[in-house]
Each structure stands twice: as C-alpha cells, then as structure tokens.
Amino acid sequence: MRENLHRFFRAARGAGVRLSPAESIDAMRAVSKVGFTDRTVLRDTFLLTLAKTQDEKKALGACFDLFFDQPEPSQPPPEDSETDKSDTQDPGAASDTQGDADGGDQAQDLGQLAQMLLSQDRNAMAAAIANASNAAYLSDIRYFTQRGIFSGRVLDQMGIQRLRDDLDALTATNPALAERLQAALDGLRDTVRETVSQALMLYGREEAENLRNEILRNAPLSRIEPRQVAQMRVLIRQIARRLRERYSKPRKRQRRGHLDVRRTIRRNAAWGGVPFLTAWKRRHRDKPKIIALCDVSGSVARVSDFFLLLIHSLHEVVSDVRSFAFSGHLIEVSDILESKSPEEAMAEIMSKVGFGSSDYGNSFADFEHEWMNAITPQTTVIILGDARSNNLDPRADILRRIGERSKRLVWLNPEGRMAWGWGDSEMPRYSTFCTVVRQCATAQQLERAVSDIVASYQ
Amino acid sequence: MAEKGPTASIEAVESGLAAQGYIASRQIATAVYLSQQIEKPILVEGPAGVGKTELAKAIAAWRGLKMIRLQCYEGLDEAKALYEWKYAKQLLYTQILKDKLGEVLGGAETLHDALAQLHDFGDVFFSKEFVEPRPLLQALEQPAGCVLLIDEIDKSDAEFESLLLEILSDFQVTIPELGTVTAVAAPTVILTSNSERDLGDALKRRCLHLHIGFPEQKLEERIVESRVPGISQTLRKQMVGFIHEVRSLDLKKLPSVSETIDWARVLVLLQAPELGSEIVKDTLNVLLKYEADIEATLPQVSTFIAKTSRQSVVFG
Numbered sequence: 001m002r003e004n005l006h007r008f009f010r011a012a013r014g015a016g017v018r019l020s021p022a023e024s025i026d027a028m029r030a031v032s033k034v035g036f037t038d039r040t041v042l043r044d045t046f047l048l049t050l051a052k053t054q055d056e057k058k059a060l061g062a063c064f065d066l067f068f069d070q071p072e073p074s075q076p077p078p079e080d081s082e083t084d085k086s087d088t089q090d091p092g093a094a095s096d097t098q099g100d101a102d103g104g105d106q107a108q109d110l111g112q113l114a115q116m117l118l119s120q121d122r123n124a125m126a127a128a129i130a131n132a133s134n135a136a137y138l139s140d141i142r143y144f145t146q147r148g149i150f151s152g153r154v155l156d157q158m159g160i161q162r163l164r165d166d167l168d169a170l171t172a173t174n175p176a177l178a179e180r181l182q183a184a185l186d187g188l189r190d191t192v193r194e195t196v197s198q199a200l201m202l203y204g205r206e207e208a209e210n211l212r213n214e215i216l217r218n219a220p221l222s223r224i225e226p227r228q229v230a231q232m233r234v235l236i237r238q239i240a241r242r243l244r245e246r247y248s249k250p251r252k253r254q255r256r257g258h259l260d261v262r263r264t265i266r267r268n269a270a271w272g273g274v275p276f277l278t279a280w281k282r283r284h285r286d287k288p289k290i291i292a293l294c295d296v297s298g299s300v301a302r303v304s305d306f307f308l309l310l311i312h313s314l315h316e317v318v319s320d321v322r323s324f325a326f327s328g329h330l331i332e333v334s335d336i337l338e339s340k341s342p343e344e345a346m347a348e349i350m351s352k353v354g355f356g357s358s359d360y361g362n363s364f365a366d367f368e369h370e371w372m373n374a375i376t377p378q379t380t381v382i383i384l385g386d387a388r389s390n391n392l393d394p395r396a397d398i399l400r401r402i403g404e405r406s407k408r409l410v411w412l413n414p415e416g417r418m419a420w421g422w423g424d425s426e427m428p429r430y431s432t433f434c435t436v437v438r439q440c441a442t443a444q445q446l447e448r449a450v451s452d453i454v455a456s457y458q
Numbered sequence: 459m460a461e462k463g464p465t466a467s468i469e470a471v472e473s474g475l476a477a478q479g480y481i482a483s484r485q486i487a488t489a490v491y492l493s494q495q496i497e498k499p500i501l502v503e504g505p506a507g508v509g510k511t512e513l514a515k516a517i518a519a520w521r522g523l524k525m526i527r528l529q530c531y532e533g534l535d536e537a538k539a540l541y542e543w544k545y546a547k548q549l550l551y552t553q554i555l556k557d558k559l560g561e562v563l564g565g566a567e568t569l570h571d572a573l574a575q576l577h578d579f580g581d582v583f584f585s586k587e588f589v590e591p592r593p594l595l596q597a598l599e600q601p602a603g604c605v606l607l608i609d610e611i612d613k614s615d616a617e618f619e620s621l622l623l624e625i626l627s628d629f630q631v632t633i634p635e636l637g638t639v640t641a642v643a644a645p646t647v648i649l650t651s652n653s654e655r656d657l658g659d660a661l662k663r664r665c666l667h668l669h670i671g672f673p674e675q676k677l678e679e680r681i682v683e684s685r686v687p688g689i690s691q692t693l694r695k696q697m698v699g700f701i702h703e704v705r706s707l708d709l710k711k712l713p714s715v716s717e718t719i720d721w722a723r724v725l726v727l728l729q730a731p732e733l734g735s736e737i738v739k740d741t742l743n744v745l746l747k748y749e750a751d752i753e754a755t756l757p758q759v760s761t762f763i764a765k766t767s768r769q770s771v772v773f774g
Contacts, residue, residue, distance in 0.1 A: 018659075020663060022663060023663060026496065026498065029496045030492050030495070030496055033491075033492065033495040033496065034468075034488070034491075034492070040484065041468065041484075041488055044484065044485045044488040044489075045488060045492065047485070048485075048488065048489050048492060048666045048667060048668060049492070049666055049667075051667060052659075052662040052663070052667045053667075054503075054669055057667075057669060245656075270545070270546060271545055271546050271549060276545055
C-alpha cells in the first residue's frame with residue numbers, strides 16, 4: 001500500500017499540488033493513524049495534510065477520486081497472485097508444464113490469460129491488469145505519445161504472446177471458442193487502453209503541463225491560437241503571482257536615520273523616561289505608480305491584452321495603476337479593467353477604441369490634453385506598441401515631455417529589433433526619449449520587463 | 459471519555475465538541491483528531507464568522523484545558539508575543555542590591571578582579587525571574603498542556619510568521635540568554651486566518667490546513683438547534699433555508715453562521731411563530747451589515763420566504 005501512496009503523491013504533484021517530502025511524511029503518519037477503511041476519512045486526511053489552499057484542495061480532491069477509481073484489486077487471494085506472477089515472469093515455462101499435465105481437455109490446454117478471459121472473472125482480470133501495470137512501470141508514463149507503447153508493455157506482461165498462440169491453435173481445432181476468445185481479447189485491449197489513459201491523466205499531467213508552459217512562454221503573444229488564449233491567461237496569472245510573491249514582502253525598514261523622539265519617550269514611559277528602547281524614524285519606500293499606454297490596434301492588441309491583465313493583477317505590489325488604450329484616439333480603461341472579468345473588459349475596450357489604424361501622434365495629444373498631470377516624479381510610464389504610426393505625425397515632442405515629467409519612460413515593443421525603423425516604424429525617433437526600450441513579444445519577455453520595472457522601486 | 463490523553467476516534471472528537479455546543483462537520487473532526495494524533499497545529503481558513511475561533515474555545519472546554527489566545531495585528535513583535543525582560547524589576551533590584559554588590563566586590567583590588575568575581579555570579583539579572591512570559595511562552599510552560607489560539611495570523615507581519623516556525627514545528631523557543639525552552643506538554647495549536655494575505659509556504663507546511671466554509675443546510679440547522687434551543691423546528695428550517703437563499707446572492711458580505719445564530723436569537727426574542735416578510739424586513743439588519751446588501755436583498759425577501767416555506771412543507 002505504501003507503494004500506492006507514493007504513486008498517489010506523484011499523481012498529486014502532477015495535478016498541480018505543491019508537495020514537499022515533509023508533507024508526504026506527514027500524510028503517511030496521518031494515514032497510519034486513520035487507516036484505509038473509510039474512504040471519505042482518507043480523502044479528508046489527504047486534503048488536510050497535503051493541500052494548503054482552496055484551489056489545491058479542489059485539484060487534490062479530483063485527483064483522489066480519479067486515482068482510487070482505478071480498477072484496484074479488492075483482495076486477490078494470495079495463491080492466485082503468486083501463480084499470476086510466475087506466469088507473467090515466464091509464461092512459456094508455466095504453460096509448458098500445464099500442457100504436459102493434461103493434454104485431453106481443451107480448456108485446460110490454454111494459457112492462464114486465455115483461461116481467465118474465458119472464465120470472465122472480473123476480479124482476477126482487474127488484479128492481473130494492476131499487476132501487469134506495476135511490472136510495466138506504468139506510472140512512468142509522461143506524454144500522450146507513449147500510450148501505445150505502454151499498452152503494448154502491459155499486454156506483454158499479461159502474456160499476450162501465449163494468448164496468440166492459443167488463439168492460432170484454437171482457430172484450427174475449435175472455431176467457436178476461438179471467436180469467444182477473440183471477443184474477450186478485444187475487450188481486454190479496450191480495458192488496458194483505458195487504464196493507460198487514466199494513468200496518463202494522473203502521472204503525465206505535470207510533464208505535459210511543463211512542456212506546454214515552456215512552449216507557451218516563448219511563443220509570440222500576437223500569434224498564439226485562440227484555443228491557447230485561456231491557457232495563456234492562466235500562465236499570465238502565474239507570472240503575476242510570482243511577481244507578487246517576490247515583491248510584496250514588506251520592504252526592509254532601515255533602523256538608521258533620525259531618532260523619533262516622540263515615540264521613544266512614549267515607549268520608555270514605564271521606567272521614568274530613561275531611554276532603554278530607542279525608536280527610529282522609519283523611511284518607507286514608494287510602491288510603484290504605473291501609467292500604461294497600450295496600443296490596441298491590429299496585431300498588438302493581443303499583447304496589450306495580456307500586458308494589461310498582468311499589470312492589473314499586481315495589486316499588492318503596485319500601489320496605483322492607470323491604464324489607457326489607444327489606436328486612433330486614446331481613452332482611460334482602468335475602471336473597465338477593474339470592474340469586469342478580463343474577457344469582458346477586453347471586449348469592451350476593443351469595441352470602444354480597438355481595430356482602428358493606429359495614430360500615435362493623435363493619441364499622445366489626447367493624453368497630454370487630459371491626463372498629463374497624472375504623471376508625478378514617482379510614476380513609471382509604460383508604452384506598449386509597435387510604433388507604426390501609418391506615416392502620420394509621430395509627435396515625439398509630447399513623448400519628450402512625458403519622459404521629463406516621469407521617473408522612467410519604458411517602451412515595450414512586440415516587434416523584433418530588426419524591424420524597428422523599417423517602413424512606417426517611428427521607433428528610432430521615439431526611443432531617444434525613453435529610459436528603456438525593449439522587445440516584448442513573449443510571456444517570458446513580458447515577465448522580465450515588468451519584473452525589472454517593479455524592481456527599480458525596491 | 460479520557461479528557462487529557464489523545465482521543466480514540468474521530469467520532470469521539472465529534473461528540474466531544476458537540477457536548478460543548480460546537481457542531482463539527484466530519485472534516486473538522488478529522489482535522490482535530492489528526493492534530494492530536496500527529497501533534498501538528500491546525501491552520502483554519504475561511505470567511506469571517508464561520509466559527510474558527512469558536513473551534514479553539516470548544517476544544518479547550520471539551521478537553522478541560524486552559525486556552526491562551528494571541529490576537530495578531532500589524533506590528534506585533536517578539537516582545538508582545540513571546541517574552542520580555544522586566545526592565546523595571548531589573549533596575550529596581552540593582553538599586554536594592556547596590557550595597558550587597560559593594561560587599562561582594564569589596565575584596566577585589568583591581569577592576570579586573572572585580573570583573574572576574576562578578577562573572578562568578580553568573581547572569582543573575584538575566585534569569586527566569588526577570589522574564590515576563592507572553593502568550594507563546596506561557597503556552598509552552600503550561601504543565602497540563604493548553605490550547606493555543608493564534609488568531610488572525612494574516613493580520614500580522616510576514617516577519618512574525620518566521621518567529622512562529624520554531625514553536626509550530628518543535629514546540630520550543632530559543633531565548634538567547636536562557637537557552638531553549640521546550641514545551642512541558644505539547645499544546646494544541648490553532649491558527650486562524652481570513653486570507654487577507656497569502657501566508658508563507660514554510661508556515662503552511664508545518665500545519666494541517668483546514669478550510670471551513672459555510673455549512674450545509676442540515677448542519678447549520680443542527681448548529682442553530684444547539685445554540686438557540688428555544689427555537690421551533692419549522693422556524694429553524696425556514697430561517698436556515700432563507701439564509702441559504704441569501705447566500706446565493708452576490709453580496710458584499712454574505713451572512714455567516716454567527717449571523718444565523720444572532721438572527722435566530724432575535725426571532726426567538728420577538729416571538730415570531732414563523733418567517734413572515736414583515737418580520738424579515740424589520741430584522742434584516744441583523745443578517746446583513748451593509749446598506750447596499752440590504753437594498754439588494756429587500757426585493758427578493760418574499761420570493762425567498764415563499765421558496766423556503768414550500769421546502770419546509772415538503773420535508774416537515
């Protein structure tokens with residue numbers, strides 16, 4: 001059973017529950033106290049010891065149900081499993097002795113697997129499949145492409161070779177029985193395939209997810225397929241969580257500085273004002289203030305979508321975010337993003353300003369006209385866009401004024417550096433006024449860019 | 459039922475808590491049972507008012523242990539949670555013992571000798587007598603063990619969490635001047651959190667994690683039954699049903715168990731025979747704590763009542 005527990009822990013990790021060795025030891029200890037008799041208690045025990053958040057509890061619960069739904073052998077009689085084992089180890093030898101023993105009876109002449117199939121013993125079948133799965137290291141399955149190979153291995157372990165010989169022999173001597181056996185074999189194949197699929201769902205998820213995330217992280221945001229958008233959102237949320245964890249720790253307060261006389265006197269009142277304990281004035285560091293201007297025209301729209309999602313998921317780290325979207329003209333979108341789900345918000349923003357041809361000059365003019373005084377010396381202004389202004393006036397002078405007013409002006413461009421300055425790209429002209437210019441086409445680049453911006457306040 | 463030793467089964471925990479008026483779900487009982495069996499703290503999360511703090515009180519009452527409570531807040535530090543030196547007492551003693559010190563050191567010729575003699579007396583002023591134990595240290599010093607409730611841990615600073623780690627995993631604290639203080643009897647530790655911020659993984663790893671949500675209708679009826687015995691069965695069914703309907707609305711603050719109990723008390727006080735729309739409208743402020751929530755619920759009151767009374771007819 002301990003083997004089973006270990007496999008369950010692996011499956012749980014695959015389901016996205018972060019599980020340390022210490023926690024699995026705790027779970028083991030807990031399980032040894034409650035026992036295996038009551039399934040709901042066992043489930044509760046795992047939920048209590050392993051899962052540490054509500055989401056993890058949900059994932060672990062689903063994983064538990066899936067795992068213990070497997071065709072577990074209830075309690076195979078010891079004799080059975082023994083012969084079973086010897087059979088799987090050396091099917092040829094076992095059947096040989098059997099064949100020698102009595103050649104008269106047709107059914108007795110068959111291999112163990114054939115007999116089992118014909119007798120329709122469900123428990124024995126389940127036990128045999130489970131044993132064969134163990135012998136074939138089914139829990140090592142990682143990718144969906146391995147399904148075929150693992151099905152083959154499990155069937156091999158069960159002695160399919162011998163079964164085929166039996167089948168050949170039977171078709172000659174007893175066609176009716178052969179037909180029955182063939183049908184049973186098809187059923188067995190299905191069951192094994194199902195078992196393997198289930199194992200893949202349990203054990204393969206982690207690897208598959210890692211691989212997929214790795215690919216997603218490095219895929220150009222503007223060109224991902226619609227079905228991947230949801231996955232990308234999940235990924236972006238993970239990034240946001242990581243950034244929050246990294247930067248939301250209270251900034252280290254400095255104990256140096258000026259003596260806080262008022263607090264020192266009050267704190268030492270108990271011993272007649274003799275200052276045993278000193279209190280120092282604290283210096284708080286600013287949290288980042290961010291103003292984001294996002295191009296939502298054409299191909300940049302999707303990158304802007306993810307960028308806005310990321311920026312607005314950083315509540316604990318960033319004290320103040322105002323976001324603006326533009327293509328032909330510019331509007332403020334902070335409220336829309338705060339009050340609605342990401343999908344709805346983006347749809348609304350797109351219906352208001354999206355899909356036009358972009359006019360950077362006009363949009364900058366809009367910004368200067370209404371919101372210029374929102375920029376303080378603590379503000380970082382982030383502009384996300386490809387700087388392709390359709391040969392209209394770029395109004396780089398406004399960008400210069402924005403740069404002068406703000407702490408930093410960061411330009412994130414989804415296009416590669418090679419393309420900057422070609423065609424109607426105004427990037428070289430704009431980049432002179434920016435503190436930082438960087439390419440930002442994939443989730444990974446997005447994470448690095450935002451991380452650097454937040455880190456500059458630490 | 460043995461009061462002090464570890465309890466025999468999950469059912470025993472359930473009935474023990476029930477005897478104190480705390481109706482625990484199976485999961486809660488399992489958590490309490492396990493925490494005693496493998497000596498681990500329980501971290502309880504969930505919305506306000508579902509009985510997180512109450513659980514600790516019930517355990518303490520049931521097992522006849524003292525409950526020590528540490529309320530967390532921003533800025534809580536070692537000196538307030540763990541221990542503090544009694545500066546005033548130290549100062550006073552040095553003043554009183556001044557003459558004695560002179561006598562002791564009288565024989566010394568040089569400053570160096572005096573210092574060496576002083577060393578022989580050890581750290582008299584940094585001994586146990588001068589330590590003011592705060593809740594955490596108190597909990598470790600209880601000879602019979604105790605229930606230590608660390609309430610609203612999410613309100614404290616992240617640094618305070620690290621301070622707790624030693625206590626939570628080994629039931630000991632290290633005081634630089636005195637050495638390591640180990641628990642006489644391992645206390646039952648309950649931490650509660652409203653999830654205002656994410657707790658550190660290190661803290662979570664050391665605890666059993668229990669999430670208490672809003673109870674199911676049957677369980678909540680039993681809770682009301684045990685807490686407000688005077689209420690009639692039909693009214694109880696109706697009001698719990700009504701509250702479950704209210705919880706399906708999108709409100710700022712959903713009514714939790716404590717509000718259910720309060721409301722039940724109010725209804726009994728007003729001697730309401732059954733749930734009518736008049737009385738509900740009058741007492742809705744017991745249930746809902748925001749004006750906006752009340753306004754959102756008011757138009758729905760009669761439909762909810764109709765629904766719940768239909769249900770109670772079907773079942774009762």
